[in-house]
Amino acid sequence: MSTPSVLYDAPGPRARRRAAVGGAIATLVVVILIGVAVKRFADQGQFAGQLWGPILNPLDPDFNAVWKLIGRGVLATLTAAVLAIAFSLLIGGAVGVARMMLGRRSRIPIVGLIELLRGLPVVITIYFASRVLPELGVDLTGMPGGSGLWFLVIGLTAYNCVIIAEIIRAGVASLPGGQREAALAIGLTPGATMRLVLLPQAVRVMLPALISQLVVILKDTSLAAVLGLYTELLRQGNLIALNLHNPIQILSVVGVIFILINYNLSRLATWVDQRSVRKVAPKPTEAIPAEVV
Amino acid sequence: MDAITQNLDLFWSGFLRSLTICLWGAVGSLILGTIIATCRVAPVAPLRTFGTAWVTVIRNCPLTVVLVMFAFGLPEIGINADFYTFGLAGLIIYTSAFVCEGLRAGINSVSAGQAEAARAIGLTFTQSLTQIVLPQAFRTSIPPVGSVIIAMIKNSAVVGAFGVGRDLFSVGESLTSAQGYAALPVLTGVAIGYLMMTLPAGLGLGALERRVAIAR
Numbered sequence: 095m096s097t098p099s100v101l102y103d104a105p106g107p108r109a110r111r112r113a114a115v116g117g118a119i120a121t122l123v124v125v126i127l128i129g130v131a132v133k134r135f136a137d138q139g140q141f142a143g144q145l146w147g148p149i150l151n152p153l154d155p156d157f158n159a160v161w162k163l164i165g166r167g168v169l170a171t172l173t174a175a176v177l178a179i180a181f182s183l184l185i186g187g188a189v190g191v192a193r194m195m196l197g198r199r200s201r202i203p204i205v206g207l208i209e210l211l212r213g214l215p216v217v218i219t220i221y222f223a224s225r226v227l228p229e230l231g232v233d234l235t236g237m238p239g240g241s242g243l244w245f246l247v248i249g250l251t252a253y254n255c256v257i258i259a260e261i262i263r264a265g266v267a268s269l270p271g272g273q274r275e276a277a278l279a280i281g282l283t284p285g286a287t288m289r290l291v292l293l294p295q296a297v298r299v300m301l302p303a304l305i306s307q308l309v310v311i312l313k314d315t316s317l318a319a320v321l322g323l324y325t326e327l328l329r330q331g332n333l334i335a336l337n338l339h340n341p342i343q344i345l346s347v348v349g350v351i352f353i354l355i356n357y358n359l360s361r362l363a364t365w366v367d368q369r370s371v372r373k374v375a376p377k378p379t380e381a382i383p384a385e386v387v
Numbered sequence: 388m389d390a391i392t393q394n395l396d397l398f399w400s401g402f403l404r405s406l407t408i409c410l411w412g413a414v415g416s417l418i419l420g421t422i423i424a425t426c427r428v429a430p431v432a433p434l435r436t437f438g439t440a441w442v443t444v445i446r447n448c449p450l451t452v453v454l455v456m457f458a459f460g461l462p463e464i465g466i467n468a469d470f471y472t473f474g475l476a477g478l479i480i481y482t483s484a485f486v487c488e489g490l491r492a493g494i495n496s497v498s499a500g501q502a503e504a505a506r507a508i509g510l511t512f513t514q515s516l517t518q519i520v521l522p523q524a525f526r527t528s529i530p531p532v533g534s535v536i537i538a539m540i541k542n543s544a545v546v547g548a549f550g551v552g553r554d555l556f557s558v559g560e561s562l563t564s565a566q567g568y569a570a571l572p573v574l575t576g577v578a579i580g581y582l583m584m585t586l587p588a589g590l591g592l593g594a595l596e597r598r599v600a601i602a603r
Contacts, residue, residue, distance in 0.1 A: 100494065100502045100520055102430050102512075113430050120433040138464045213585035214578055215544035218556070222578070225563055225570035313449035320451055320548045328451055332459075341459040349452050356447035 145340040149347055160334055160344075167330030168351060174243055174315045174326060178250035179308055185251060186258030191288060194263055208256040217317045220249025224323055242324035246315065254311055261303045265296030298370055305363035309356045316352075327351065390572040394562060401558035402580045408475060408543045408554060409584060413536050415479035420486025420532075427491055438487065445484035450542055453477045454549050474546035478539065485535040493528030494520070526599045533592035540584050555580045 105113060135141060148156035193204045211219070224245035227234070234241035269292060277287040297304075319329035331348040335341040391398065427438030445453070457473040468476075497520050505515035547556030559577035563570045 100497050100499045101428060101516065103506065105430065109430070113432075116429075116431040117433050120431050120437070124433060124437055134464050140464060209586070210582070213541075213582045213589065215541035215556075215581055217544045217548050218574070218578055218581060221548070221556075221559075222570075222574050226574060229570050309447070313447075316449040316451040317545065317548075319455075320545065328449070328455065332455065335459070342456075342463050345452065345456050345460055349448050349456065352449055352452060353444060353447040357443060360447065 140342055145338075145343050148338055148340070149343055156338065160338075163330050163334055164327070164347065164351070167325065167327035167348075170243075170324065170330070171312070171315050171326040173239065174246050174250070174318070174324065175308070175312045177243075177247045178254060178311050178315070181247065181251040182254040182258050182307075182311070183304075186255035187262060189255060190259035190262035190266075191293070193259060194266060195284060195288060208259060211253055211256045212260070214253065216250065216253040216314050217320065219252045220246055220317055220323070221321055223249040223252070224321065240324070242318065246318040246324050246326075250311055250314055253314075254307065257307060258304065261300050261307065262293070262296055265300035265303075266292050268299055269295055301370065302363040302367040305359055305366065309359050309363075312356060312359070313352065390562065390568040391576040394558075394568075394573075394576075397558050397562070398555070398576050398580060401553060401555040401577075402583065404551075404554040405543055405547065405556075405580065406584065408478070408546060408551070409540045411475055412478045412482060412539050412543060415475070416482035416486050416536075416539060417532075419479055419483035420490060423483055423487040424490040424494075427487060428494055442484045442487055445481060446488070448481075450477070450481045450545055453481050454546065458549065470549065471551050474549055474551045478542060478546050481542070482535060482539045485538070486532055489531035489535050490524070490528050492531055493524040493526075496527045497523045529599055530592070530596050533588075533595070537585055537588050537592065540588060541581065544581065 102109075139145075143151070147154040148160045151157060189204060189208070193201050193208070196204065224242070227245065227248070228241075234244045237244050266288075273291055273295065274287055277291040278284070282290065315326050316328040318324040318326055319332060322329070325333070327348055331344045332341075335344040338344070423438050423441055426434040427442070429435055429438075454474060454477040457477045458470060461467075461473070501519055501523065502515055505519040510519065543554070544556045547554040548560075551557065555577050559573050562568045562573045
């Protein structure tokens with residue numbers, strides 16, 4: 095085992111033998127399961143050339159069109175995600191700072207709003223935006239990208255801005271209290287303390303969490319496909335599969351694209367996390383509730 | 388507000404249906420997640436590989452893609468079921484990856500010194516596992532796994548949007564689309580229904596966390 099585990103001691107000869115036998119059995123089971131699945135796919139003709147050809151064979155008449163549509167879908171997904179994360183950062187930053195800087199009583203509405211939006215499914219906020227905004231006379235049809243994109247972005251932003259506000263608050267709370275006291279002691283106003291001392295450090299601490307939230311936003315853009323709002327990657331895939339009658343093959347491609355993007359974002363988050371631990375001198379103490387200490 | 392008061396029984400049945408989906412989802416994903424977590428920390432390399440692959444693939448794939456794959460992919464290879472079964476299965480499999488990571492984080496948070504100390508005072512492997520390591524790991528796992536379950540409650544709306552039918556989301560959709568009610572009051576009712584599940588769950592989780600919190 096590469097890392098020492100808290101669960102087991104270093105294995106002796108008997109344990110190693112047992113692990114080897116267990117490993118062989120486990121491998122066998124997995125291989126059999128994969129074999130059954132492959133046979134199932136083959137029996138149902140899922141490996142047929144006409145199903146995979148448009149994706150894998152450059153000579154297939156549909157090959158170029160399929161990949162062009164998929165590329166357009168990826169671009170649409172990224173557009174929605176980038177817009178949503180940008181608005182969420184702007185609004186979420188403002189909401190988070192407002193919550194931290196307002197007095198105990200005047201921040202009640204903001205805390206209420208945060209709790210309310212945090213408890214709602216994001217698919218509801220998107221659906222809400224797409225149905226209620228037109229009812230209230232908000233007309234987004236003239237916006238670049240079409241109204242569907244903006245309903246999606248508004249719904250995603252409504253949910254994610256409060257998440258980001260909470261991430262930033264947690265980041266500021268994790269800083270040593272002396273930072274704020276020292277800044278105030280040298281005569282900075284509370285606003286300047288927040289802007290010049292606390293936020294820059296908090297964002298650094300919270301960068302991994304912010305990147306992880308980007309993964310969530312990217313995944314949630316595909317909700318637009320369920321609601322039929324906006325032709326992003328998943329809906330584009332569904333449309334292609336409808337024409338070519340190969341849902342498994344096209345959806346596998348869609349899934350792999352999502353997994354590749356998100357896996358690399360997650361790795362980036364881990365990398366940033368490890369890097370910041372090394373660079374920032376004192377690792378921020380965990381916010382321990384007072385009654386525990 | 389008439390839209391809510393006139394259809395209160397519809398909302399209530401939708402709420403119960405969503406609650407049922409959530410309960411089965413929670414039970415299923417906790418069981419499956421525990422199995423996957425066991426694989427991930429097993430002393431057997433192929434099982435670990437399997438667990439890691441499961442988590443990596445499913446965690447990075449949107450729930451919607453998992454659901455579409457179930458609903459439109461599986462029938463292609465001759466596996467047929469109703470949307471309710473597919474939706475629930477997709478939700479359980481998706482959530483299991485996150486439950487697994489929560490449990491694993493708990494196990495990893497137990498410092499090796501605990502197991503070494505247990506060993507040093509002469510506890511056997513089973514004793515050290517059941518009396519020293521797992522109780523601590525379980526306590527540390529409660530916050531992350533609890534958040535995962537709350538997220539799953541919210542994700543049950545996605546399963547509803549997929550066409551399970553008669554759940555809270557579907558009730559809202561049919562009232563606004565087919566029956567022509569104004570969207571604002573109906574969707575407010577739907578939102579209240581979900582908040583009735585997520586807010587108490589959050590409060591209960593907070594209380595539980597405080598109860599089992601350990602000072603290290």
